[in-house]
Amino acid sequence: MTPEKETKTPKSKFTADRGWPGAFEGETVTRRHFMTGVALGAGGIASAMFALPALGFALGPIFEKTEHRSLLDVGAVEDFPADTYTPQVVTTVAGIGEVGKILLYIRKNDNPTPEQSWPFVAISNRCAHLGCPVRYIEAAKSFICPCHGGTYGFEGEVTGGPPVRPLDRFETYVENGRVFVGERFSVNSQLERVPTRDPGAHVDGFWQVLYPPRPTT
Amino acid sequence: MPKMPKPSNPLHKKVSDLPKPPMPPLPPSLRPNPKPKERSEVTVGEAAAAGGTSVVAWIDERTSGSGFLRGFLFRKVPKGVNWWYTLGSATMFAFIAQAFTGVFLAMYYDPNPTVAYESMRHINNEVFLGEFVHGMHKWGATVMTVLLFVHMARTFVFGAYKYPRELNWVVGVLLLMMTMMMGFTGYLLPFDQRSFWATIVGVNLNGTGPMIGPYLADFLRGGAEFGSTTLPRFYAIHMMLVPGLIAALIGIHLYLVAKLGTTAPPWVKAEIPGQDEKRV
Ligand code: HEM
Numbered sequence: 001m002t003p004e005k006e007t008k009t010p011k012s013k014f015t016a017d018r019g020w021p022g023a024f025e026g027e028t029v030t031r032r033h034f035m036t037g038v039a040l041g042a043g044g045i046a047s048a049m050f051a052l053p054a055l056g057f058a059l060g061p062i063f064e065k066t067e068h069r070s071l072l073d074v075g076a077v078e079d080f081p082a083d084t085y086t087p088q089v090v091t092t093v094a095g096i097g098e099v100g101k102i103l104l105y106i107r108k109n110d111n112p113t114p115e116q117s118w119p120f121v122a123i124s125n126r127c128a129h130l131g132c133p134v135r136y137i138e139a140a141k142s143f144i145c146p147c148h149g150g151t152y153g154f155e156g157e158v159t160g161g162p163p164v165r166p167l168d169r170f171e172t173y174v175e176n177g178r179v180f181v182g183e184r185f186s187v188n189s190q191l192e193r194v195p196t197r198d199p200g201a202h203v204d205g206f207w208q209v210l211y212p213p214r215p216t217t
Numbered sequence: 218m219p220k221m222p223k224p225s226n227p228l229h230k231k232v233s234d235l236p237k238p239p240m241p242p243l244p245p246s247l248r249p250n251p252k253p254k255e256r257s258e259v260t261v262g263e264a265a266a267a268g269g270t271s272v273v274a275w276i277d278e279r280t281s282g283s284g285f286l287r288g289f290l291f292r293k294v295p296k297g298v299n300w301w302y303t304l305g306s307a308t309m310f311a312f313i314a315q316a317f318t319g320v321f322l323a324m325y326y327d328p329n330p331t332v333a334y335e336s337m338r339h340i341n342n343e344v345f346l347g348e349f350v351h352g353m354h355k356w357g358a359t360v361m362t363v364l365l366f367v368h369m370a371r372t373f374v375f376g377a378y379k380y381p382r383e384l385n386w387v388v389g390v391l392l393l394m395m396t397m398m399m400g401f402t403g404y405l406l407p408f409d410q411r412s413f414w415a416t417i418v419g420v421n422l423n424g425t426g427p428m429i430g431p432y433l434a435d436f437l438r439g440g441a442e443f444g445s446t447t448l449p450r451f452y453a454i455h456m457m458l459v460p461g462l463i464a465a466l467i468g469i470h471l472y473l474v475a476k477l478g479t480t481a482p483p484w485v486k487a488e489i490p491g492q493d494e495k496r497v
């Protein structure tokens with residue numbers, strides 16, 4: 001006769017039955033375990049109470065939608081002929097002095113297309129490589145960047161150097177003979193409007209999937 | 218058959234058989250006490266002297282700090298350690314100098330974008346020794362970075378990153394990244410044309426990282442544009458967040474150095490006590 005197979009008895013849920021030191025009759029968890037859990041839990045909750053809001057405070061700006069600012073008056077319609085760019089400084093962020101100003105190169109849009117139907121072409125001087133200030137050179141009808149030799153043609157399209165896309169543009173509006181600029185937008189190599197990106201972000205071909213539009217822009 | 222005597226392995230020598238190392242040059246109050254005399258042998262004069270106590274001994278009696286300091290400062294080092302082993306301490310000294318001068322610069326510096334440049338000009342041109350302290354902080358940043366890289370090269374060339382010190386290498390890499398962060402965030406603070414445009418380019422460089430890059434740039438700027446919070450953000454990261462992390466990491470780094478002991482230079486051969494050095 002084969003000895004009866006030893007059946008494994010399930011472990012008791014009572015600490016006393018399991019022979020744990022310091023066990024009390026009828027308890028399923030020792031006081032030491034319980035107090036350790038309470039101390040860790042309370043400490044964790046207390047830490048999360050200050051750490052989570054503080055982290056959100058620091059990281060919040062990443063997820064905030066940038067507020068639409070009101071249109072900026074940049075001058076009279078006659079100030080901006082169609083055959084050259086006229087520079088105009090505008091304040092986009094108030095209250096921080098020089099840092100809040102940007103330079104726009106503006107000309108009349110003498111050839112509106114379905115993609116670029118704005119009455120004026122307002123090109124941002126922020127280089128699409130890494131953000132240095134480009135300058136319009138009339139003799140070459142080009143935009144030149146001082147930092148790493150990026151060059152752009154008359155429409156802001158890349159003609160040389162490291163930039164990955166054309167110069168950004170701004171919406172333009174005309175009212176009562178005055179020109180107003182609105183939001184910044186990026187353009188792809190066909191000069192079609194795409195969501196605003198930071199300098200260095202691709203907006204064409206496969207590479208654009210690596211730089212998705214963000215909540216802030 | 219008679220039992221063969223076991224050949225004695227010189228590595229199994231008892232520690233108590235090894236020659237005693239000389240006493241480190243401690244001040245008398247911190248030397249370990251000699252065995253107390255039998256009570257009956259203590260003279261009245263000795264008992265009276267033991268009653269009085271020095272400040273150092275008073276603190277030591279309440280902290281037992283001397284034991285820790287003896288172990289930490291007078292730990293044994295292998296034969297052949299040389300000047301290259303001082304580079305880590307030199308880096309730490311440079312960090313302390315940066316922290317010290319930085320605290321005093323913070324007393325005059327104002328991280329508001331409209332007045333930051335003016336406050337730096339005030340420090341450099343009008344505050345007594347301002348240009349000197351600012352200069353020490355500015356050049357000290359370069360000194361710290363150079364020392365850090367030479368220290369890193371030393372630990373690499375000497376193979377000090379190998380078992381069991383891999384973790385210390387990892388902590389070192391974190392220290393390297395933190396130090397780079399200090400350089401990046403500190404460069405904006407003078408708020409002149411150079412520091413402003415260099416930071417614009419630096420933030421946009423972060424932005425070119427695929428997927429998370431643009432979010433990183435938003436985090437650094439505190440939004441989509443360089444705004445009113447960008448400079449205070451850089452200032453807080455530069456003067457509080459990163460220095461705190463560096464100090465904590467240096468603590469871990471040094472704990473591991475003391476715990477694991479420092480490596481011998483690669484040209485020093487293992488020495489087995491009691492054996493002819495040439496045979497090893
Ligand atoms: C703020 C920066 C740093 C400070 C203050 C620092 C400090 C020190 C000090 C005082 C030592 C003692 C021995 C010696 O000086 O050679 C040491 C050892 C060591 N450090 Fe650093 N260190 C820093 C950065 C780094 C970096 C960037 C690395 C490498 C990535 C590194 C890797 C190591 C290693 C592996 C050791 C052990 C050396 C040995 O056992 O021989 N440290 N560090």
Ligand code: FES
Pocket residue numbers: 127128129130131132145146147148149150161162163
């Ligand atoms: S920032 Fe213009 S070329 Fe690099």
